[in-house]
Amino acid sequence: MSQSASKRRVLVIDDSEAIHTDFRRILCPEPRKGKNDLDLLEEALFGPAAPTRGEGPNEPEFELDSAFQGQEGVAKVTESLTAGRPYSLIFLDYRMPPGWNGAETLKRLRVVAPSLPVVLCSAYSDYSWTELMREFGKSQVLRELRKPFNGQEVRQMALALTEPRSPG
Template sequence: MSDKRRILVIDDSAAIHQDFRRLLCPERGGSPEQLASLRTALFGAPPARARPAGPEFEVESAFQGQEGVARVREAVAAGRPYALVFLDYRMPPGGNGVETLRELWKVHPSQRVVLCSAYSDYSWEEIVEEFGETPLLKELRKPVNGHELRQLALTLTEP
C-alpha cells in the first residue's frame, strides 16, 4: 500500500494536468542512499541530521466532470478515496465545476475539494450560499501559484 497522498485533478486542459504533476510531483534527485553517498563524496561525513523529505503525492486525472465523479466513486468503492480533488469551474462542453461538486458530494460527502479557475459563472458567495461554509471546500485562482498550490495540497491532505 502506498503512503502517497492521492489527488484527483478534474480539468479539461491536458496542460493543467501536466502543471499540477510538475508542481506536486517534482522529480526526485535519486534515492536517499544515492544522495547520501554523493553528499559524503563531495563534503565528507554526512550531516548529523538529514532533512526529512516531504510527503509525496499521487496525482490522477479526469478531463470532464462525469469522468471525475466516476473516478471518485471507484476510489471510494475500492477503499482508496482521494485525499483531495482539484476541480475546474469550467469544462466545456461538459458540466461545470459546481454541477460536478454536487455530484461528487452525493458520492463522497466528506471529499475535500478545491475549486479552480480564472473565471467563474458563480461568485464565491453564491457557492458558499449553496454549499455552506465548510473546511471541505476551498478556492484557488488561475493562473496557479505553485507555492500556494503545494501548500493547499499539503494542508488539505494531512491525515
C-alpha cells in the same frame, strides 16, 4: 504499508491537459539525478543546500490522477471508494465544456463523498464565492484557487487539506 498506500491521493478534474501537467510538476516533482557544476560551486561557496520539496525524509508524497470532465471525475471518485483507495483531495475546474461545469460536478461529488476536500479552480468568475457558499454551505473542505496559480500555494494547500485528521 506499501509506498503507494502511503501517498496522498489527489484527483485533478480539468479539461486542459496543460493544467494536469502543471499539477503533476508541482505535486510530483522528478527527483534530481545528481549535481551539475553550478550545484557543486554553490555547495562549495555556501555549504550543503537544505532539501527542497519532495526531497526531505518526512515530506509526504502525492499520487496524482486525472479526469478531463466532471462525469469522469465523479466516476473515478466512486471507483476509488469502492476499491478502498479514496482520494484525499480534488482540484476541480469551474469550466469544462462541453460537460458538467464545476458547480454541477461538485453537487454530484457531495452525494458520493460529502467530506472530500475540493479546491475549485478558475481564471473566470462564472460563480461568485458567495453564491457557492450559499449553495454548498460554508465548509472547511471547500476552497478556491484562482488561475494562474502559484506552485507554492498549490503545494501548501494540498499538504494542508490532505493532512490526516483524527476522528471525532
